[in-house]
Amino acid sequence: MKVRGIALVLALMVGVLALGTGARGAGAPVKNPDTFVKLTAGDPESLDPAYQYDTTSYEIVYPNTYETLIEYDGSVLSRYQPILATTVPSLANGLISKDGLTYTFPIRKGVKFHDGSTMTPEDVRYSMLRFMLQDRDGGPSWLLLTPLLGRDSTRDKDKIAVNFADAAKTVTVQGDNVVFHLAHPYGAFLSIVAAWSFVMPKAWAAAHGDWDGQAGTWQKFNNPKLQDRYAFDHIDGTGPFKLQQWDRQAKQVILVRHDQYWRKPARLARVVIKTVNEFTTRRLQLQQGDADLIQVDRPDQSKVEGMAGVTIRDGFPQLVVQVLHFNFKIDATGNPDVGSGKLDGNGIPPDFFTDVHVRRGFAYAFDYAAFIRDGYKGKAEQPNGPIINGLLGYDPTAPKYTHDPAKATAEFKEAWGGKLWDTGFKFTTTYNTGNVVRQVGAQILKDSIESLNPKFKVDIRNLQWSSFLQNTNAHKGTFYALGWAVDYPDPDDFAQPFLGSNGDYPKRNSYSNPQADALIKQAAETTDPAKRTAMYRQLTKIAYNDVPGLYVAQPVGFFVMRSWVRGWYYNAVLGGVDYYPISKE
Amino acid sequence: MTAFVARRLLLLPLVALGVSALIFLLLQFLTPAMRASLYIHDPKQLNALPDLIRKYHLDQPVYVQYWDWLVQVAHGDLGWSETAREPVAAAIRGYFPATLELALYAFGLILVFGVWLGTQSAVHKDQALDQVSRFTSISGASLPTFVWGLLLLMIFYGHFGWFPPGRLSLNADLYVRSGAFHPYTGLMTVDALLNGQVWLFWDAAKHLILPVATLTYYLTAVLVRITRSSMLETLRTDYVRTARAKGLAERVIIDKHARRNALIPVITLGSLLFVGLLSGVVITETVFNYPGIGQWGVNASQQLDIPAVTGFALIFAGLLVISNLCADVMYAIVDPRIRLQ
Amino acid sequence: MNAVHARPVALPAARRPRVGETAWQRTLRRFRSNPLSVLGAGLVAFFVVMALFAPFLAHPTERNPYMIPHSGYASDPRPPGPGHPFGTTEEQFDLFYGIVWGARTAFMVALSVVATAVAIALALGSVSGFYGGRADEIVMRVTDVFLAFPGLILTVVIVAVLGQSVRNAVIAIAVVEWPTYTRLLRGEFLRVRDMEYVQAARALGSGDFRVIARHMIPNAIYPLLILASLNMGGIVITFAALGFLGLGAPPGYADWGQLVSLSHNWIAGTAGDPFTYWYTLIVPGTAIFLFVLGWNLLGDAFRDIFDPRLQGSR
16 A cells, blocks of 8 residues: 555656656757757866867867957868958068068957957957966967967976066057067968967956056966966957856856857857766767757767767868877886887887887888778878878878888888897887777787787787876887877978977977978978978978878868757867857757 | 764864875875876877976975875865866865765665665565565665666666756756856755745756666665664564564564664664765766766866865765764664663 | 564474584585575576686687787677677677676686785784774774775775776775775674683683684684675676776776776667667676676575574574
């Protein structure tokens, strides 16, 4: 009796709760027509445009809440449209000086910030200086510091090494214009401006405990911690959306329409960007129509295909490259990955990869086609070097390594004075936990090498990010996978990190090539695209001959959204979606 | 009684010290570069590694770091959590009510079902009900929580679309974040009724059903077994036999005598159960993307967010001391023979 | 509604002592009379055989036999078919191989943890229970601190700090389990310490170590064994949970929890059919379930038989 009563009540509750729900298919009415919900896997680190350096933060900051002086023309990265400036500078209209050292941007009038104040050229100057001088460790400030001040940091070790006067004169206000004075000519400067010149109001920043723009105070605001600035979780920009709230508990960012936007206001009233780490949950919410666009990685593609009411847009080459790096000088102390540490068949010596025949052997052994087929479901292309497709200077005719066991064998037979083939080797390759694609790459590498010679042994070890950092910092990695994603769409952004002696990877891997260094410097400083193209083609040849790493994939992006989403377009630099033109119908 | 309670509460700071010392001891195994991974997320930032280590004092000896932390806590500051992007105290204050809500509902259901089923099972020993309940409870203890949770999610959300993951639906969430809603307790179901928004109550309840069901299954199974064996022991004792000999009705015997004494080990387990629940929510919250302290704790641990993990450990230690205290007080109530020492 | 007899319960047929029967035979008979115990023993025996004969049932092809072979690297799992009797999971790891060698992993992990916990318990718990006083206080406070931490969180922290590997997961789980074992043994020691034969041995001048090793441990160890057998299943579940959270065995390692974790992206199937990849979850999930079930039933049976408080009843 009691039991039945309880069961009845429970059944009633379940029934009531289940009311008004159900799967949403095609032709179903649009849910929440003026609110857009996006589900991502990562969460934003900071909303401060001078601090943030990750994709999720970047999506919120640009171009939805903060804007830059010029922006890309939709999907086309080589053309710009004026946004907070009224004209795009060029040599033709004289706004770029002939020596390439001065860029003049006439500033738009009547643009309102989210707080209602009007933007002035002084705000632009302040924002640029703030971006450079905040210079937090591991931040994006080097992007403006390098072309304007000629150095990539305001500090040397922990001491300030820049004085305000030098910094201040790189950005000046002249009437209604803001003028940039570069340290050296830099062909890519406009693309950096397009992606990184965010403008915020000086008065607002100063009123909330940030730098007031004065010479005497800037050092106190240098190198902050995440939580030190008001701008960490508050936004005041000129963009079509303003921040309603960043709720870190609920892991969501809510943007609302900025009605005083200087162009026609956006069509959406509200944008919700929510972090959902579980793919299955994201996918189910898309299926139900509760989410409009979700982040999907390539390996999960089959689970979203054929979903009713959902559109998949595929085939967008990304400005991302996956590379397998050789470490030229491995630290063997306490290093489990080098085996015996000697060329005795049970390990590798610390300079194992300095022999170009070894590197070429690996380059011919790796099965690129299988990697792209299985790691990316065929949706990637094999690059021929660090200058990838979509960048100026990309050379589609340049030679690439292909999977050729015969050539690989020939190279290995010449390696280490011919001894390697008979002695064999053994080492462990590492990849970052959680990265399925790199796991596949590691497997393919192992199988490719081991199939050539039974004395060649490759083991695989996965590392958590913290262990990976430890490993890399101590130069203990042997042969590992890391990629690079675009900061600004110019070949210099890719050439330097891979081939320049001061670049990120060569420094870690103890690789240096003076010829490459000279070319990189020259190409960066030239403004003539034809001359630059020729130099980058030469650099591609160097990468091919010297093979400091294997360039294994340039992935093709795909995006999954409900069919009622309109106005979406692809841009390789954006961290996410440009919500301004979006509507749901 | 008050002296007893006061003395036990004095244990709190000692346990807190011990637990935090344990965490910092584990730090011995971490190099500064590994701890810096909390601040570096992308290969592009690798160059900043040495600077970051210096900036956040990660290369100090562990006892120095521990001392600095103790001093900080003495000033009431639990530190900043990089993973939550909030002060640790604020993160705990924010995440804890969600977990509490989940745990309370689960706890209630577990106690009710566990005790009832265990008692009935003992009374009807070896009969159909007993065998079924024993097998169900044993199989419940054999199935991993996450498998069970994923299955439930697949069927009731993926297929039927009834019970979504998360804590609130989008509209409910936006309403709650707006100024019109007053959070009194932090428990969404309770607050919804206090605010007079019945639709919000149903929304929150809808999101709670699957996580509560997942949590409840395993622990109910455990509690049934324990109640059953405890009840069986009690039913054989002298005073029960005496009561039977005196001719008392079976019902009275069970309700008035046996159950009370069978409850003693159940109380012990009840308190451990509560803290065990707080551990069990970790998997449940991960599967259902429920924004509680379990999910945050796991993320913080995986990313080596030491201030967060330590703050989090303190809270749990405190909860354990308090729940043990409650259990002891309840023993005294249930069985007057037990004296509080 | 009530089937309890009005007079004292008579021993069921299985429990009545038979003439001329040894204690061991009696134990065996009691064991066999309960169908659930037999089922438990059967399941455990099944997995023991599977673990022992793993190299013959699933022939290893990699240098490390615990790494599951994979045919190709395509990410989508394939259903059961020729060459793959249980199908393959993400990245084409063969499920049959994973299940068979996973039995070895399960035993290895569970036995390592239990052995470590019992060893620590024997060392600390005996000292604590035998000498009492200061030593006891210290040990109790230390176990308090460890028990104040929710188990799964502590394991996660330890694995995060030490790094992801089977060995570290074993260490982490052992660190969480040892306090319970220690306290149990200590409790038993307290009980046994005052027994006559122990008093006698001490009075006769036996050294402490001898008394502990020869007299106390053999009498105090049964609850520990019961706990161990009940714990075997729990340890495997914790290890699987670690695998689900991405800590624990590395991907491609033959471990049931790892296989379930590889399935979690696929359990909602494709858009048209939520059950397309059912086998990725059901196959390893069933293996875990049956293993743990077997040990739970077996542990129950041990407790029924060996728990002195329940002698002559039930």
